[in-house]
Amino acid sequence: MPKKVVVIGGGIAGIQACLDIAEMGYEVHLVERTPSIGGRMAQLDKTFPTNDCSLCILSPKMIMCAGHENIKLHTYSEIQSVGGEFPRFKVRIREKARHIAINRCTGCGDCVTKCPVKVPNEFEEGLSTRKAIYLPFPQAVPRKVTIDAVHCRMITEKKCGVCKKVCQAGAIDYDQKDALVDIVAAAIVVTTGFDLFDASALRQYGLGACKDVVTSLQLERILSAAGPTGGHLVRPSDGKEPKKLAFVQCVGSRDAKMFQYCSSVCCMYATKESILVREHVPDVESTIFYMDMRATGKGFQEFVNRAEKQYGVRYMRSRPASVQPAHGESGVLVTYEMVGGITGQKTEEFDMLILCPALVPSRGSEELSGLLKIELDKDKFASTPSWKNPIDSTRRGVLVCGFAAEPMDIPDSVAQASGVASRIGELLQGVS
Numbered sequence: 001m002p003k004k005v006v007v008i009g010g011g012i013a014g015i016q017a018c019l020d021i022a023e024m025g026y027e028v029h030l031v032e033r034t035p036s037i038g039g040r041m042a043q044l045d046k047t048f049p050t051n052d053c054s055l056c057i058l059s060p061k062m063i064m065c066a067g068h069e070n071i072k073l074h075t076y077s078e079i080q081s082v083g084g085e086f087p088r089f090k091v092r093i094r095e096k097a098r099h100i101a102i103n104r105c106t107g108c109g110d111c112v113t114k115c116p117v118k119v120p121n122e123f124e125e126g127l128s129t130r131k132a133i134y135l136p137f138p139q140a141v142p143r144k145v146t147i148d149a150v151h152c153r154m155i156t157e158k159k160c161g162v163c164k165k166v167c168q169a170g171a172i173d174y175d176q177k178d179a180l181v182d183i184v185a186a187a188i189v190v191t192t193g194f195d196l197f198d199a200s201a202l203r204q205y206g207l208g209a210c211k212d213v214v215t216s217l218q219l220e221r222i223l224s225a226a227g228p229t230g231g232h233l234v235r236p237s238d239g240k241e242p243k244k245l246a247f248v249q250c251v252g253s254r255d256a257k258m259f260q261y262c263s264s265v266c267c268m269y270a271t272k273e274s275i276l277v278r279e280h281v282p283d284v285e286s287t288i289f290y291m292d293m294r295a296t297g298k299g300f301q302e303f304v305n306r307a308e309k310q311y312g313v314r315y316m317r318s319r320p321a322s323v324q325p326a327h328g329e330s331g332v333l334v335t336y337e338m339v340g341g342i343t344g345q346k347t348e349e350f351d352m353l354i355l356c357p358a359l360v361p362s363r364g365s366e367e368l369s370g371l372l373k374i375e376l377d378k379d380k381f382a383s384t385p386s387w388k389n390p391i392d393s394t395r396r397g398v399l400v401c402g403f404a405a406e407p408m409d410i411p412d413s414v415a416q417a418s419g420v421a422s423r424i425g426e427l428l429q430g431v432s
């Protein structure tokens, strides 16, 4: 019987770890909280520094993961408890009720079309709505719908039942209950990634108060051809094409009162987004308000140079002090400190403002660390104390990679995931 490994989190780091561990002959159980694997990378339009299409790289890996004979997906699932010790952890997984017979659902979408309930779409960062029965995004893996029990009128009020009537496959099951799955795992990998800090808490930046202030992840969705605007760069207030954009770096990060650490990827993705917007609106101008430029990866400085010289991106070493609506609900007035030997403040009008918020450990990371009995560092990322093996957590047999360990980009997450696989091979060698 092959030894089993549980991987928690189905973003790019978790997917890569699963693929590599499965290729070594172990049986891998991937536990993903949402209905589909893919993580944040699935939400991105393109990736720096090459500006390759994100899903074109990710989708084949997602499909390989689902089709691999040694990988079992537990989507819409969470870890309920962890007992035992290395190399015999007793892991209990709660597979939440999707209210769908997953083997019957064909993913045809007839139920989604007919469902009358609309709620904010998490995948689209609230820029559009989804139905109470939904596929999170078109390339979702597995391609199975889920009923959101909190909003389904049949489950909450015993009214409706439309999806059951239209489902030709007979896949709807309103009475389905959560299922518990027990695994004895030789090792556990934590790849739970990150969330965006809610920047509306920093009121000076206007998120929530000014319609044309959005987050960087919302801009990724606006730029995506499959996104809420069909890939047209338009501002939320009036649907017009913006001609003058500004980005604000370090919203909450590198801030003594908020999150002291650097979120690591924002300098580069803001640069990427300021290049991409030009592909959508050729005469759009971008300004990036930043503290220091952190372009430390391969080809990164060249990428920044190209943005500045070829795309005319204006890098402004200054931190905006306040953001106000400009004309009624449209546009924003940004007040910032002057730089370059000039003192005083300047107020400048922009059509749209994009905030780059601190990237923080995923919701629930503290509870999960309690279940796993691993320590977190002062910023609440998983602690990885050994410089010899920076993918080892504080507990033998529990490994960590990707953003769950510390802020890092996709190439580093992938490299760490492969490192975790080889470390597992090393740890389990000779273990019966």
Ligand SMILES: Cc1cc2nc3c(=O)[nH]c(=O)nc-3n(C[C@H](O)[C@H](O)[C@H](O)COP(=O)(O)OP(=O)(O)OC[C@H]3O[C@@H](n4cnc5c(N)ncnc54)[C@H](O)[C@@H]3O)c2cc1C
Residues within 6 Å of the ligand: 008, 009, 010, 011, 012, 013, 014, 031, 032, 033, 034, 037, 038, 039, 040, 041, 044, 046, 047, 048, 049, 077, 078, 079, 191, 192, 193, 194, 195, 216, 217, 220, 265, 269, 272, 359, 362, 363, 364, 365, 368, 401, 402, 403, 404, 408, 409, 410, 411, 413
């Ligand atoms: C706006 C923006 C643009 C970016 N652009 C780029 C770019 O162009 N190039 C680049 O290299 N990087 C970019 N990044 C960074 C990139 O998103 C991360 O490097 C990458 O997503 C890290 O992958 P991950 O698998 O570690 O985490 P994630 O992608 O966050 O995946 C974590 C997964 O774990 C799941 N999960 C969380 N908690 C639990 C739990 N308790 N149980 C089960 N599952 C759980 C989540 O649902 C998610 O599916 C960007 C980031 C942002 C915010």
